[in-house]
Amino acid sequence: NNGPNSEVRIGHSLNEDESQHVAKRRATVPQCLQEHNISCSDEVPNIAVLGSGGGERAMIGLLGSLSQLSEEKLLDCIMYLCGVSGSTWCMASVYKEPDWSNQMETVKQNIIKRLDQGKVTYYEQYKKLKKMCEKDNFSVTDIWASFIVSNAVKEIDEHVLTEQRGQHNNNPYPIYTVIDKKSKYDTLYSWFEITPHECGYSLTGAFVDTKCLGSRFVKGAKTEEHPESDMLYLQVNVIAKCMKKVYEWDWGTHYNFLYKMTVDEVHPSILKSKTRQYEDAGLLVNSPYFSVLRKERNVDLIISLDFSEGDPFETVDKAAQMCKDLQIPFPTVEHPGNIKEPEDFYVFKDNPNAPVVIHMPLFNAVNCKGEVKKWGKKYKTVYLVYREEMISDLLEKAGLNIKNTKEKLLKEIEEVIQRKKN
Template sequence: MGSNSSSNQGQICIPGQNPRQREVTSVNLLHVKVLRMRNVRKADLLTQSDCYVSLWLPTASAQRFRTKTVKNCSNPVWNETFCYRIDSRVKNILELKVCDEDRFSKDDELCVIFFDVAKLQAGQKVCMKFLLNPQEQEELEVEFTLQNVLDYPENIITNGVLVSREVSCLEVNGQEKKRKQQSTKEELTLTVKGSHEGTQNISLDADSSLRNSIVFHCVKYIQTKLDITVPKKMRYCGQISTKEESLPLNSLPLQKKITIGKGKRFDLHVKAKEWPKDLDVRLGFDLCTEEQEFLCKRKKYVAAALKKVLQLEEDLQEHEVPVVAITTTGGGTRSLAAMYGSLLGIQKLNLLDTVSYITGLSGTTWTMANLYEDANWSHNYLEEAINKARKQVSKCKIHGFSMDRLKYYYNELKERCQQGHNTTFVDLWGLMVEYMLHDEKDYHKLSCQRQALSEGQNPLPIYTAINLKNTYSAQDFKEWLEFTPYEVGFWKYGAFIRSEDFGSEFFMGRLIKKLPESRICYLEGIWSSIFSWDVMYFWNVAFDSEDFWHRWTRDHVKEIEEDPVLYTKLHETETRMLTPAGPLATAFRDVLTGRPTIAECPNFLRGFQMHNEYLENEQFSTWKDTVLDTLSNQLTETAEHPLSLADTGFFINTSYPPLLIPQRKVDIILHLNYSGCSQTLPLDLIARYSSKQGIPFPRIELSEEDRCNLKECYLFEDAECPRAPIVLFFPLVNDTFQKYKAPGVERSPTEMEEGKVDVSSPCSPYSTRELSFTEENFDKLVKMTDYNILNNENLIVEALRIAVERRKQQVPIYYKGAFNK
C-alpha cells in the first residue's frame, strides 16, 4: 500500500542509537526477464518436461509469479518479464523454481535457484546463465535490470540481523444490499497474502444496523492484493459471475475509502491507513534494562559472600566481582531431586549468594519453578522446600488419571482454548506435571518470579527450550530460546518480548493480539516435553552420526557457477541450487523426523525480514550452525509458522547456551550433571559445539581411567583464553559417599547401606522413566548430591579465587546502577 505523503523521510533506526538519514538509493526497481532454458532434465523417463519457472521474492511481493508452460520441450523459451520494488537494506533472495507441470498430480520441482539480488549494480543490465548441471550442459538464462527509484525509502528499525518495516492497516467493511427477498446472510472470504491475518470471512447481513468489519495488517511497501471469494449462492445472480475478485493494494491511497461491488448484491468498503505503532519486540544484543539493574543489585550480595568465603581483607570493587552461574542437565524426577541436594550443599557452604544465574531444562525446571514461588528462597533453609518436594515425588501418580482429575484437565484446556491459545498434547502434559508437583491448582506465572529478583536477593533463573523445524532433525535445525522472568527471546536474532507476552500474537514486531499469560505449568510442559522425540533422535544416540540423514533424505543444496561471474562482497551469498529429495526420500524423511506431538506457540518473529548484512553480524554468526541460516527466505518462512518448541535435551542435554552469551560475562560455571546415560556426553557435546561456533570454552581433557571411574568434581580452565569460563563439572556419581556420610566422617558398619545409591545401572530406581521415588530413595539421592558438593569445597573456593584474580587483572568496566549505593 502506497503513501499519499511526499514527506515520508526514509530512516533506519538501530536500537540504542539515534535514527540517521538514509540515502534515496536504497529503493530500486528490479526487472527479471526469464529468457530460456537449455537441456532441461526429464522429470520422468517417458516424455520431456512441460517446463515453467516460478519466481518468489518474499521481501518485495506476497505473490508468487510464474511463466507460461512450454510443453514437451528440452529447450523452452519464455522471454517473460517480472518487476519488483525492492529495498536494498533487506536481504533480497530471488528464488527461481524450475517445475514440470503435471495434469493429474502435483507439479514436480526439478530445482530451486537462490540468487542474491545484492550482487547486481544499479543502472546495469546483466544476462546471467546459471549452470545447473555442467556435465549435461543444463542452464537457465535470466536477464536482470536494476534501476534506482527517485523516492525516499521507508522507515525501518533494525538490529543488524532483523528488519522491521512499516505496517499498514487495511479496514474492510461489508454489507449485503437490501432486497425484497429474505437476506441470505452469506459470507465473503477475503485473503491478503503476506498479512498477519491471511484469510478472514466477513458476514453480509442487510438487516444489521452495523456493518461487519475486519482488519488486515500487512507490510506497507510490498506487492500484494485483496482477493475476494464470492459464495456460490451469490454467483450468477445479478451481475456477479466470477468466483473471485481482486484489488491490488500496493497503490491503494491512504485514508481514502474505496468501494468494491457497486451495482452488485453487496458493498465492500476498503480503507488503508498508517499503523505507526512502536515495536513491542525488543531488538538488540544487550541485556535488558531489568537484567542489568538486577546484576547491579546482585553484585552486592556476591561481593559480600566472596569476601567472607575467600577471607578477603578489603571489599571487592565492582569490576572485581566475578559472575558465577549454575547450569544443569535434564533427567526427569531424578534431576528434580538431585538438584535440591546440590543446592542444599551449596547453601551449606554459604556459596548461594555468590551465584548470579541458574539455568535449567527438563526436570530441573521443575525444581527451579518450585523454588521461585518463594521470593526469598535462597535465604531460607532449603530443608523445608526439600520436604515438600519429597511429599510430591513419593505420592502415587495414578490418581492423576482419576475422573475428577481428567475433568479438571478438560475444563482447563477448554478455558485455555477460549482465551485464544492453541492447545496441544504438551499442554495436557503440563497439567500432569502440575499434578505431580502440587496438591492444588498452581496459579504461579513466569513473570511472578520477578518478585524473587526485586532486590537481587536470589540468582536469576533462565529456562531453556529449542525451536525446531518440521522435516528437519534437531541436529540439522535448532534455535536456542531462553525464558527469564523478564523476557523470552532468541539471542541468535537479538529479539525479545516480555515474559507476560509469550503466547500472544505479533506481526513485524508489533503486538497484534494480546492473550492472557500462561500459568507456569504450561511452560513446564514445554521445557520438559518428553513427547517431542523423533526417530532421528534415537539414531543419533545410537550412532552419533548424521551421515545417513544427510546422504539419503535431505534436500541437496550446493553452490553453482554463474556466467558472468559477479563481484561478491562479504555479506552477499553465493548462488545456490536446491535439488529436492525424491518422493521416496521425502516420505522416509517424514517418518524419521515426525514427532508424536510438539508445543506450538505463536511466533513473535513473524513478519520480520533479514538485514542485507545479517550473515556478517558477529552476534548472529555465533549461533549460525545450519545450512538454513544462509538461506534467509527459509528463516523468514519459519517465522510464518508457529514456534515448534521442544525439550533442549533432544539436542544437547544441557542448559549452557544462555551462559555463553558474551554480554553476561560469566566467569565460573558449576555444571551439575544429572543425565541418566553417559555423564560426560553433555559436557563433550557442548565443548564440541562451542569449538565449532567459535565460542570461548575450556578444553575438556579427561583420561580414559577417569571416564571409566569418574570422581565427584573436575575443574577445567583455559589460562590462555581468559574469555573462556572456568567449568566445575559435577557428574552424578556415587564415589566416596559410599564410605563417608559427611566429608571426613566415615560410616559405621550399620550405616554402610545408606551409602549404596545406584545411579548408573539399568536397574537403577532413578531411571528417567520413573516419575515416583520412595521417600528412602529420594533422601538417598538428595544426600549424595549434597555430599558431592560439600566434599569438593576446596575446588569450588579455588575456582572462585582464580576468577577474582582474573577480574582484578582486567580493565575496570563500569555499569549503570547503584553497586555502591
C-alpha cells in the first residue's frame, strides 16, 4: 500500500505549473507569427525544439540555433525546448538568465566569452569533489561533474533547477531528459524527464516535485530530505556517450521515489529498488523525442536539431522504430539520397495523429558545400574544449541551418495551423 502522505503523483496529466506556463506562452505565439503574416486564433501551433547530444559540439550548435531563431524572430513561437546530453549544457547556460530569449545576443556573447576565456582551477574542482564526497550516494558522476564537465563548460554551476520557477515566463518551457540505466532496454520505463517543477518517468506517468529528486522515499512519502542536485551534477547525468566502456560503473545514483509503492503502471522491479541510476539518454536515443511525445503536451510540430556524430538519421530512425514498438503515433521516416551528404531540412508528416517532424542535421550539403566529412572530423564528440575560431565557425554553421530554412519552417507552421483548423 502507498503511504497516506504520498508526495508522488501517478498520472499522465501535466502538472499545474507547466500548464500555466504553456497557457501564458500560447498568448505570445500568435503575436510572433503575425510578424510573418501568419494568422492563428484558436489554432495556436504547439511547437517543440529538440536538441540532440554531441558534447561541446551540441552545446554550441544549439546556442547558434537559438540565436538565429531569435534573429529571424521565430523564437517566440517555440513552446518547449528539450535536450539531452550536450544540448542540456547550452540549456543550463541560457536558463541561468531570467527571460533569456528577450536578450539572446547578450546571453550568447557571455557564454562564448566563458567558453573561450573561462577557467576552473584544480583547487575549485577538488573543493567541489570534497563537498560531493560527503553525500551518502556518491558515485562516479560526482567525479565527472567536478573535473570533466566543469572543465568543458568552464564553470561550477551550483544553482538548482527549481530556482528557475517563475523566472522564465517569456521563454520556452525547458525539459531535460535522461534515461533510467536499469530500464534501458525496456523503453516504456527508460525515459526520465526533469523540469523546473516536476521530474519522473515520461511514458509511465510517475512524477515527483523536482526539489525532492535525491531525497529518500518509502511508499510515496518523503522519509529523509536531501539537498536538490545542482546544475553541474544534472549536466553530468547527461554526458559521455563517447565513454561506453565505463557505463558498467555507478552513474547518477539517486534514491528511488517509487520505492515500495504499489503502482500497476510501473514495473515491479522499479518499485523494489532503493536507488535508481540516471544516465546519458544518448546511450539509447540521442534526442529527447519521448518527452514531447507525451500526448498531454499536444505537440503539433517537432523541430529536431541534430548535432549527432555519424549517421545523420540515426536519432529519428530509432525514435520511429521505438514509437512503432510502443504504439505511439509517429510519422513514417523515409530519407532517400546521400547519407554522407544530407540535406539541411527533412519533413516527415504522413500520420495525421502524430506531430509533424522536421529533422535538421548540423553538417549538411547546404551549409558545408561538399565538405560534410571534413567538418565532422574537425568537431568530434570527444573534443570537449574548442578554441575561439572553432566556436565562431560552429555557431555560424548552426545559424545558417535556421537562416537557410526559415521560409520552409514558416510553410510547415502554416500547414500545421491549417491541419488544426480542419
